[in-house]
Amino acid sequence: MRILQALFFPPEQPGGVSSMIPYIQERFNKIGWPMELFSLPKRVRGKGQEEIVFETFDPKAFEGHPIVDKYLQTYKDYVWWTKLRMTKRFDLIHAHHPIAGLVMKQLYPDTPLAMTIHSSYERELILNGKIEEGSPEHRFLTSIYRELEVKADKILTVSDSFRQYLKPYMEDVDRIKVIPNGFDEKRFKPISHENEVVQLITVCRLVPAKGLDILLHACADLKRKGHPFVLHIIGDGPIRPELEQLALQLDLYDDIIFYGYMLHPEEFMPFFDVFVLPSRAEAFGSVFAEAALCWLALIGTNVGGIAEQIDDGVNGLLVPPEDPAALSEALEKVITDPVFRYNMARHAWNKAKKVYSLQRVISQLKQVYVELKPES
Known part of the structure; x- marks a missing residue:
């Protein structure tokens, strides 16, 4: 055929x-x-x-x-x-x-x-x-x-x-x-590592639908609570200048790295600890499955295909959209409890290999x- x-x-x-x-x-x-x-x-x-x-x-x-x-x-x-x-x-x-x-x-x-x-x-x-x-x-x-x-x-x-x-x-x-x-599992190579400071990563087009403004406000709340982290943002799009300005306003300039567009982010993801993306809508959300295959803990919003990939509290955490306080609380859980974070990442990897x-x-x-x- x-x-x-x-x-x-x-x-x-x-x-x-x-x-x-x-x-x-x-x-x-x-x-x-x-x-x-x-x-x-x-x-x-x-x-x-x-x-x-x-x-x-x-x-x-x-x-x-x-x-x-x-x-x-x-x-x-x-x-x-x-x-x-x-x-x-x-x-x-x-x-x-x-x-x-x-x-x-x-x-x-x-x-x-x-x-x-x-x-x-x-x-x-x-x-x-x-x-x-x-x-x-x-x-x-x-x-x-x-x-x-x-x-x-x-x-x-x-x-x-x-x-x-x-x-x-x-x-x-x-x-x-x-x-x-x-997804072809051969593309994803989880790497055993220990980061002294928890490394958060998100990969998306920089548009309002992805909810990165919510993520930055949640990260500002984390910082006020005294939790160290680094947020890596891979992707480009029309609201990048607005997001960079918001990062400055929220005193997050030293805690965020904007990388711009990257052709194969899955080669980069295994070095991080938590994948987070508070989308306002998502038909499937392929990047969550990709992050799971890189052995990352997952945090996403309870919308669309994300909610079908994440079993809340088992292989990731689900939060309501448009809720920086709930997102901050979820991030705090995975940052302060490395065992919980590791177990979620392991379950995410197991489900992704089986289902996706x-x-x-x-x-x-x-x-x-x-x-x-x-x-x-």
Whole structure:
């Protein structure tokens, strides 16, 4: 069976799809199922001109809003690029972004399409203050889910909580199969170490949705209580200047290191003690599983896929979102009790190896692919 993995942009960013799809490709190729990757280069802008026609709603009704217009132009660019560069035929296409999925079904209607919805662009935009709930942009982006439901032969997503999130926008979410992300264990090499001062780490894009302002306020509270720590922030994004300024205001300048973007943070993580990320929303939260495989204690918010990965008090600690006091208390627990911290990290590693193995993902995907194309 020849399979195409249709991505949005090239898999060169850390986390989520990029941390998984190239390794899935490698495993399938080894077992004799040829698999290729296809994506839209970031340099392709403004090339597509074809009119877009959807079956379940009229996208023209939402034109005139910058985010919608950019989305539609990217769709047209994906059509243009696919027609230009796709020279092979595949037995099955597995898409990992709504644009990729809808374009592939438009151009290759007779090829079975599996579609994994990894996250909600509209929810991220709302949390990042770019759009308002119920706005035309929000209604456009959520209408895409129904279009996917009609066009895709099989819909997948990464967590039970995200499947429930989709319920208002689809007619039958019970059709959706949940396949949590999986990770190649060979990438993660836990290192036995003892840090005199507890080292906290977070890895994310620096945007409001990740709740790093909450983390800094929690760290300021820790410092006032006299608990030493160092916070390492890996990632970049539009609010980095604001976060750096907040760190100065909270007297945390000497306790935080901003690293910027890093291609393979998993090579760095094993030297730290605690992974913490107080996201305001998260469909899955791949970085938690990655941190667990690096043998770190986990602290996250009780939202989305994070709450499915962390069993509170066993392999990590869950706190409410938007609650710096609760986050500070959780951090205090792991900083002041190294045995508790070690045991949580051990349980996190055990669960991640068992539940988030790449081999489990390969097995589940093979089943989906055979169901969609049984004769191959």
